[in-house]
Amino acid sequence: MRTVKEVSRLTGVSVRTLHHYDAIGLLKPAALSPAGYRLYDDAALRRLQSILLFRQLQFPLKEIREILDSPGFDPCQALERQIRLLELQRRQLTRLIRFARSIREKGVWNMSFDAFDQRELEQYKAEARARWGATEAYRAWEQREQAGADPAAEADQLMAHFARLGALRHLPPEDGRVQCQVQALQQWITDHCYPCTDEILCSLGQMYAEDARFRRKIDDAGGPGTAKFAARAIAARCGGA
Numbered sequence: 746m747r748t749v750k751e752v753s754r755l756t757g758v759s760v761r762t763l764h765h766y767d768a769i770g771l772l773k774p775a776a777l778s779p780a781g782y783r784l785y786d787d788a789a790l791r792r793l794q795s796i797l798l799f800r801q802l803q804f805p806l807k808e809i810r811e812i813l814d815s816p817g818f819d820p821c822q823a824l825e826r827q828i829r830l831l832e833l834q835r836r837q838l839t840r841l842i843r844f845a846r847s848i849r850e851k852g853v854w855n856m857s858f859d860a861f862d863q864r865e866l867e868q869y870k871a872e873a874r875a876r877w878g879a880t881e882a883y884r885a886w887e888q889r890e891q892a893g894a895d896p897a898a899e900a901d902q903l904m905a906h907f908a909r910l911g912a913l914r915h916l917p918p919e920d921g922r923v924q925c926q927v928q929a930l931q932q933w934i935t936d937h938c939y940p941c942t943d944e945i946l947c948s949l950g951q952m953y954a955e956d957a958r959f960r961r962k963i964d965d966a967g968g969p970g971t972a973k974f975a976a977r978a979i980a981a982r983c984g985g986a
Contacts (some may be wrong), residue, residue, distance in 0.1 A: 746775065746784040756793060771810045772796060795820070798827045802834070899937050904966035906930045910975050911967020918978040927975075927982050943983060950979030 753760045766772035767783065772793055774783035785793075792813060799809040812818060906929060913923050927946075934941035934949075941949075953959050954976035963972035 746786055747790075748778075749774070749783045749785070752785050752790070752793070756790075756797070758793070758797070766793075766796070766806075769806060769810070771806055771813075791820075795823065798824075798831075802827065802830050902933065902937070904962065906933055907963045907966040907971055907975060909967075910978065911963075911971035914968070914971060914974040918974065918981040923978050924982055927978050930975075931982075946979055947983040950976045950983070953979075 747755070749760050749763050752758070752763060763772065763783070767774060772789060775786035775789050776784045778784055795813060796809055799812070800806075804812075812823070906926065910923070910926050910930070913920070913926060916923050931941045931946050934946075953963055953972045960972040963975060964970065967975075
């Protein structure tokens with residue numbers, strides 16, 4: 746067991762912050778000493794590591810508590826996604842450093858703002874929130890699973906939507922017929938899985954293009970390139986939302 750001061754020295758987190766985490770239920774001490782001082786065990790320190798990683802990724806404290814306390818929380822899965830988010834953060838920082846150096850070396854201001862674009866990171870964070878089970882969307886999906894939904898039949902219905910999107914991939918993603926299918930896909934997810942907000946839809950679009958498992962299934966349903974086309978079509982909808 747470690748005292749709050751020892752934990753502060755070990756982690757660099759101030760005593761005041763540790764007291765605050767206790768007060769809001771984010772990090773409770775494992776026990777109290779006879780004198781009433783907070784004591785932390787290894788499990789508490791592991792939780793603190795998770796908290797600090799989430800804080801580094803700029804998750805609000807309330808969200809972190811919901812994620813860590815969720816019955817669906819998987820520490821190993823969370824770590825993998827934290828790593829992915831940190832990699833995205835590093836990639837953005839690399840772009841910013843390159844951008845700033847180019848201004849310094851050329852002595853002129855570039856009017857491009859691409860280096861400041863955080864949409865990919867934010868979309869991935871939204872997907873992570875849903876998958877970690879800390880959102881209403883996840884809870885709605887979990888309730889449907891417990892109610893005995895037929896996953897195989899629903900998977901076939903979902904792939905049918907992608908088949909219809911794949912048949913339109915010769916068209917621009919902004920085309921009205923394509924966008925009609927995107928809206929139908931969003932409504933199907935809302936009706937059969939969880940409330941598919943525009944934010945969640947954008948996150949799903951990113952996942953369809955980047956997750957190899959989804960990409961293979963979607964391309965099998967709609968033809969080669971359907972997953973990336975679906976992602977572009979969803980991005981077009983999100984950009985106009």
